[in-house]
Amino acid sequence: MYDIYKIREDFPILGREVYGKPLVYLDNGATTQKPRVVVDAMVDEYYSVNANVHRGVHFLSQQATELHESSRETVRRFINARSANEVIFTRGTTESINLLASSFGEEFMCEGDEVIISTMEHHSNIVPWQLLAARKGIAIKIIPMNDKGELLLDEYEELFSERTKLVSVTHVSNVLGTVNPVKQIISVAHAHGVPVLVDGAQGVPHVAVDVQDLGADFYAFSGHKVYGPTGVGVLYGKEEWLDRLPPYQGGGEMIQTVTFEKTTFNELPFKFEAGTPDYIATTALARALDYVTALGMDNIAVHEHDLTQYAMNRLREIPGMRLIGEAAEKSGVVSFLVGDIHHFDMGTLLDRLGIAVRTGHHCAQPLMQRLGIEGTVRASFCLYNTREEVDALVAGVERVSRMF
Numbered sequence: 461m462y463d464i465y466k467i468r469e470d471f472p473i474l475g476r477e478v479y480g481k482p483l484v485y486l487d488n489g490a491t492t493q494k495p496r497v498v499v500d501a502m503v504d505e506y507y508s509v510n511a512n513v514h515r516g517v518h519f520l521s522q523q524a525t526e527l528h529e530s531s532r533e534t535v536r537r538f539i540n541a542r543s544a545n546e547v548i549f550t551r552g553t554t555e556s557i558n559l560l561a562s563s564f565g566e567e568f569m570c571e572g573d574e575v576i577i578s579t580m581e582h583h584s585n586i587v588p589w590q591l592l593a594a595r596k597g598i599a600i601k602i603i604p605m606n607d608k609g610e611l612l613l614d615e616y617e618e619l620f621s622e623r624t625k626l627v628s629v630t631h632v633s634n635v636l637g638t639v640n641p642v643k644q645i646i647s648v649a650h651a652h653g654v655p656v657l658v659d660g661a662q663g664v665p666h667v668a669v670d671v672q673d674l675g676a677d678f679y680a681f682s683g684h685k686v687y688g689p690t691g692v693g694v695l696y697g698k699e700e701w702l703d704r705l706p707p708y709q710g711g712g713e714m715i716q717t718v719t720f721e722k723t724t725f726n727e728l729p730f731k732f733e734a735g736t737p738d739y740i741a742t743t744a745l746a747r748a749l750d751y752v753t754a755l756g757m758d759n760i761a762v763h764e765h766d767l768t769q770y771a772m773n774r775l776r777e778i779p780g781m782r783l784i785g786e787a788a789e790k791s792g793v794v795s796f797l798v799g800d801i802h803h804f805d806m807g808t809l810l811d812r813l814g815i816a817v818r819t820g821h822h823c824a825q826p827l828m829q830r831l832g833i834e835g836t837v838r839a840s841f842c843l844y845n846t847r848e849e850v851d852a853l854v855a856g857v858e859r860v861s862r863m864f
């Protein structure tokens with residue numbers, strides 16, 4: 461039984477009010493709220509274990525190291541990686557993608573080589589490739605999409621050339637909610653001998669991810685979008701790729717020996733983890749993954765799918781409503797505009813009713829350009845949202861619409 465009201469009790473913030481109204485938090489695409497077990501894990505570790513990991517002979521350091529490394533194992537299990545060596549802790553999706561762009565670009569790409577991304581990428585899966593383009597003269601090719609917000613796979617296949625070195629696509633769009641057929645996208649790339657990075661920032665919180673089943677060569681996600689703390693994320697990479705990539709940053713932890721003449725690098729995954737990791741956050745991330753595992757990713761997906769369909773059906777009834785993103789496979793996100801009401805005005809007035817939504821371009825300006833709009837209002841749902849909250853959103857949008 462998916463007992464939504466019991467689940468909500470795990471998230472203290474959901475009980476608060478804003479402007480004297482019960483909080484309706486529908487900005488989960490930006491970040492999710494934290495269950496008590498996650499915050500408790502951080503407090504407990506600071507109060508009873510805190511010590512720097514990996515370097516200490518003393519008791520606390522060893523205990524902190526055990527917690528940190530068992531968190532890596534929890535992540536491995538959660539995404540079904542083959543080995544914990546394939547799990548690199550980063551600060552989040554953005555750093556994971558920058559790490560790969562820098563390291564992969566350095567080793568495997570030169571002037572004239574190509575990377576394929578899609579129309580619906582977040583800026584964090586566009587700008588790192590543009591920086592690489594400026595540094596190395598690589599070209600960026602774009603997978604187009606239809607008006608419903610689905611990628612065009614025939615056109616995708618035509619983008620490949622001998623110079624294609626990498627495909628980097630989002631698992632789930634943060635604006636449209638489209639769940640991309642990444643398994644198929646990966647198998648097409650592999651048929652051309654090209655590896656694939658998946659931006660899983662919006663994938664991991666909403667769909668069960670099995671990196672081996674997907675065949676992903678690299679998979680990036682953020683802790684804070686999956687009920688974990690800020691400041692921690694993951695880059696998964698197949699060991700055979702990670703072994704061949706040069707380090708991203710230099711410093712402590714990532715070395716084996718250092719002389720002023722020469723440094724040899726540590727083994728995986730430490731080669732990519734320079735400096736003190738956020739070991740408190742990795743512990744808390746593991747508790748967040750345990751939490752969603754206990755609820756069941758499939759149950760969460762069913763709940764969110766139900767909410768999304770319910771929200772779309774109800775919003776559609778509002779005069780002047782334009783839903784943006786109507787892909788057949790959709791998860792957790794509803795973007796919309798009503799008449800000529802500016803998205804910012806809609807968001808500001810909804811806020812006064814206690815309803816937190818996001819407005820603007822959602823860090824996907826090229827997607828906005830493709831859609832011919834400046835921004836949208838975005839409601840994004842997650843495991844603790846209710847139909848009553850969708851009703852509150854619909855009533856709020858109706859009220860704001862009547863005001864204009």
Ligand code: PMP
Nearest residue numbers: 552553554582584634661662682
């Ligand atoms: N990719 C997608 C699809 C996202 O939605 C986000 C966050 N909005 C990111 C990447 C970046 O994540 P972070 O800011 O946690 O690094």
